[in-house]
Amino acid sequence: MANENERKAPLSLGGKGKLELRNKVETDQVRQSFSHGRSKVVQVERRKKRHVAPGEGTKPEAQEAPAAPAKPAVEPKTPSRVKPQPQSGRVQPPRPETRAPKGGAGRNMGNDEKQRRLAALQSALQDQKRREEEEVRRKAEEAARRQAEEEERRQREAEDAKRKAEEAAARKAEEEKQAAAAQAEAEAPQAPAAETPAEPAPAPEADAERKPIAGPRRVIMPKPAKRAAESDEDERPAARRGGGAPGGAPKAPPRKTAAPKGDGGKRRGKLTISAALSDDEGGQRGRSVAAMRRAQQKEKRKAQGFNQPTEKQSREVVIPETITVQELANRMAERAPNVIKALMKMGVMATINQPIDADTAELVVEEFGHEVKRVSEADVLEGLGGSEDKPEDMVSRPPVVTVMGHVDHGKTSLLDALRATDVVAGEAGGITQHIGAYQVQMASGDKITFIDTPGHEAFTAMRSRGAKVTDIVVLVVAADDGIMPQTVEAIRHARAAEVPVVVAINKMDKPGADPNRVRQELLNHELVVEEMGGDVLTVEVSAKQRLNLEKLEEAILLQAEIQDLKANPEREAEGTVIEAKMEKGRGSVATVLIRRGTLKVGDIFVAGTEWGRVRAMIDDRGNRIEEAGPAYPVEILGFQGTPQAGDDFVVVDDEAKAREVAGYRQRKEREALAVKSARGTMEQMFAKIKAGEAKELPVVIKADVQGSVEAIVGTLEKMATEEVKVRVLHSAVGGINESDITLAKASEALVIGFNVRANPQARELSRRDGVEIRYYSIIYDVAEDIKRALTGLLEPTFREKFIGYAEIRQVYNITRVGKVAGCMVTEGIIKRGCKVRLLRDNVVIHEGDLGQLKRFKDDVREVREGFECGMSFANYDDIKEGDLIECFEMEEIAAEL
Secondary structure (H helix, E strand, C coil): CHHHHHHCCCCEECCCCCEECCCCCCEEEEEEECHHHCEEEEEEECCCCCCCCCCCCCCCCCCCCCCCCCCCCCCCCCCCCCCCCCCCCCCCCCCCCCCCCCCCCCCCCCHHHHHHHHHHHHHHHHHHHHHHHHHHHHHHHHHHHHHHHHHHHHHHHHHHHHHHHHHHHHHHHHHHHHHHHHHHHHHCCCCCCCCCCCCCCCCHHHHHHHCCCCCCCEECCCHHHHHHHHHHHHHCCHHHHHCCCCCCCCCCCCCEECCCHHHCCCCCCCCEHHHHHCCCCCCCCCCCHHHHHHHHHHHHHHHHCCCCCCCCCCCEEEECCEEEHHHHHHHHCCCHHHHHHHHHHCCCCCCCCCEEEHHHHHHHHHHCCCEEEECCHHHHHCCCCCCCCCHHHCEECCCEEEEEECCCCCHHHHHHHHHCCCHHHHCHHHCCCCCEEEEEECCCCCEEEEEECCCCHHHHHHHHHHHHCCCEEEEEEECCCCCCHHHHHHHHHHHHHCCCEEEEEECCCCCCCCHHHHHHHHHCCCCCEHHHCCCEEEEECECCCCECHHHHHHHHHHHHHHHCCEECCCCECEEEEEEEEEECCCEEEEEEEEEECEEECCCEEEECCEEEEEEEEECCCCCEECEECCCCEEEEEEECCCCCCCCEEEEECCHHHHHHHHHHHHHHHHHHHHHHHHHHHHHHHHHHHHHCCCEEEEEEEEECEHHHHHHHHHHHHHCCCCCEEEEEEEEEECCECHHHHHHHHHHCCEEEEECCCECHHHHHHHHHHCCCEEEECCHHHHHHHHHHHHHHHCCCEEEEEEEEEEEEEEEEEECCCEEEEEEEEEEEEEECCCEEEEEECCEEEEEEEEEEEEECCEECCEEECCCEEEEEECCECCCCCCCEEEEEEEEEECCCC
């Protein structure tokens, strides 16, 4: 407290003639809270009341000096140089001990100094304790005062509200009285109106007695009462607002109220601690501008009828076989938690992403008052192919011709001659391993679409697809070779597709060409040519010499004219995926043959389990086109994934439909694979139990096109035997990437790249992990290498090879060696380390290994017929004279597929 008194001392001259300045006013920080979570920190002045304690308030000179401590019995020799404490009301903190003189005296503190310091310390502690108690008491008094003020404020508000109500009733009665007086004056104007004496206003003393609070008060009215009071003030006449009411209504004494509404409730003047802690200034504040704006918008919406309760709409909810809770809620336009509550009432505990069956979903929909429409997942395929075309919409289209035949019979060369191109130069090994589609325009202006298929036996699926999408099959047979296995297979594919066949007898320029032999062999396969009274057209051609190519084209156009091929170009396109591949920078690319309709850039389509949007179309010559009509082969860019060769290609209305169809087909494909793998696993398990463990060669296959992948997988699966087989871990189109190497590393598999290469990251990973990558461009090499690898997995077989006989003439019993047989080699040769059998009366007594072979005392490698030798058996001693020893070797024979 002494420090506070000193801080508040005025500016004056000190005792020593120095000018002393008053300390700065102490400030504090108070956080103000506003609406909507806003707050602000402001600086306020801190004022403290002076509490006069007993013994204080007098000048330092008038205070009694503290009692001097008792003198010690023995005085120190050297007096202490410590200065005495000043006699004042405040306690000075103990100063550090002053330096003693240079001499030895004064180094130790005297008892009187110790007593003075102890007394000063105790006085300081007592003052501190007293200040803490006063602070606690002050806080309690302040809290009680605030509580009393709050209670008194509430009472004032209640009394003011009551008074306002009484004043309003009095004003109403006065107005009625004045209206009656005015009416009376109108009826009798000569009678003077009697004055109504005004009632005296209540004395200030009575009001003070009723509310005994010192100082001016601030009355803060509730917001509704405040607005009512303001409206009353506006309605009253100016004369009544100024002086007393003429009708005798008592005039209320002036009161200090809160800031008016238009002022925004802002505080006036300086903010103090007491004002901030009390509710008069800091606790009440007017509504913010944002709150007023929200209130106005709410009133406007209410006036427009937006908040009126709307009637619940009944919807038709489509329910498939399985549906998630979230999707069901979306289709009903309900909240997902409400749907989950309905399921819990039915005893079904389901999460928001958990699928439920159609029956449960139907009960939930009926519970919410909607109509149910049950559909199957297969319903997404309805209307996918479109309706049948009308006859009047059909127009002629070019024929689709598939060139088939045995390998190396000149199919691609013949097609090159027709197209005047050199496609064969780009094929590896001189054979066709891809399926290609080309369109050729004749000199007459007619167009023919050709599909070239491989002739190798591994590409059976390709030839089958080519026969399915074709109108006419051109069977190419070499005149010098005749009918071959793949030729017979092509005939079967054409017969299964029920399409006409035109036979092109190629290589007529060779010396050994015999077309009649070819015609005779065709009879064995139920193909009767025109020369023999049948309906099969034959044309003798030569691809190298370009012989009779016009006749072949005429025969094809004749067959097309007989079939009367037509299609509707004015509809959504449909077609077949001939080939699919993955290209760097272009993504998944597929060759599609349009069957009917017209395909345009930007169309959304579905191809098997994949969907996409046509980003670009390229014809067989590499030119970009904007649309493709019926019987037109085109390369399409824009697939989301690589489709399977042979998939149907259909254009749909929107992307949602495409996604739904593709998702349904993918689910069905996964289910079929799961069932197939489970069944194969069980069959393999029982087969292994029955025949032992079968060895497997795991492989990862990557090729350039889908047809090559299909052919390689089929070829490798045909090599399987009961002992070994090939297990294809993964097969796809595109280059070899890191995921393929990782899969091969985990399964110790071989990576096969057919016309593709590994990227740099995959090559580095394969070198680090020791994964073997083999590149191929001809399918013959793939089959041969895999066959050799499977052969290496086979267990070799062992065959017994007889080498000689020996007769035991005498048996010797040698210490530490055992029994040794003295023998004569009667037939063949005896070798050290060979297998032996002991025969007694032509019965095998023992079979084992030969222990030692000696001649005289020396070990020898072999003993031939007619020589004597000594022999001992390993771990066997039961030998007798006259026994016969048969010697043989086990010969290892490598297994073959």
